[in-house]
Amino acid sequence: YLSYRGQPQQPAEVAAAAAAASRAGGLLAAAKAALFESGAFARLLKAMTGVEILKHAGEVRRFRAGLDYTVAHYGIITSEPRLDCVLSFVNDVAPGAADAWAVGEVGGFEAYLLADEDEEAAGAAAVYRQDGNDAGVINVPAAANTLNLLMRDAGLMRFVKYVSAAAPGSRWDIAMEYVPEDDGVDPPMPESPQQLAAAASGVAAAAGDAAEEANGAAG
Numbered sequence: 001y002l003s004y005r006g007q008p009q010q011p012a013e014v015a016a017a018a019a020a021a022s023r024a025g026g027l028l029a030a031a032k033a034a035l036f037e038s039g040a041f042a043r044l045l046k047a048m049t050g051v052e053i054l055k056h057a058g059e060v061r062r063f064r065a066g067l068d069y070t071v072a073h074y075g076i077i078t079s080e081p082r083l084d085c086v087l088s089f090v091n092d093v094a095p096g097a098a099d100a101w102a103v104g105e106v107g108g109f110e111a112y113l114l115a116d117e118d119e120e121a122a123g124a125a126a127v128y129r130q131d132g133n134d135a136g137v138i139n140v141p142a143a144a145n146t147l148n149l150l151m152r153d154a155g156l157m158r159f160v161k162y163v164s165a166a167a168p169g170s171r172w173d174i175a176m177e178y179v180p181e182d183d184g185v186d187p188p189m190p191e192s193p194q195q196l197a198a199a200a201s202g203v204a205a206a207a208g209d210a211a212e213e214a215n216g217a218a219g
Helices: 016-036 039-049 097-103 117-121 193-218
Strands: 002-004 053-063 082-089 110-114 136-140 146-152 156-160 171-180
Touching: 016 039, 016 053, 016 171, 039 053, 039 082, 039 146, 039 171, 110 146, 136 146
Parallel strands: none
Antiparallel strands: 002 053, 053 171, 082 146, 082 171, 110 136, 110 156
16 A cells, blocks of 8 residues: 655656645645644543553555555554554545445455464464454444544454455545553443533543644644
């Protein structure tokens, strides 16, 4: 897949489509730096999940139709949980396009699966198990302008399924992973309407702070 880091624009002789893709990648890289790496966004994540964020890593990715995917391998398994935060964009304007992405028939979804200890011992480089007894945990379909949060337990692998040549277009995303503080206590769950209202108020305030900080950085 292609990874964008906000580098200078490509030369003028590059085709218009490639130039537009470079500009889009640059804009997403700017959003990653101004918002997803900000302290305000870490506070928003805490308001939504109840966990403190210690550090983060991430990248801007483009998965092109008929070309790109990632591989599940044992080198990406972590010994500690990770909070995955992925903002995805796809072309779902054409009739049937949104459904094609949602059901996964054109690929582009992010899959989580359990590592197989026997395969690990054998040094397997990838795991794609499609039978009824597979070790799949969850598939997260690609969708337009959608933010997905998932707490990934230790021992889980993830990959983005190959985007079919029949896909309506590329899958773009800002893929972040955050290392949460381990205090040995599960985040508390609201138990009453009053607690739910208080939690919603906290999320709204944190979201406003994040948006204000991002706008200030962009300005």
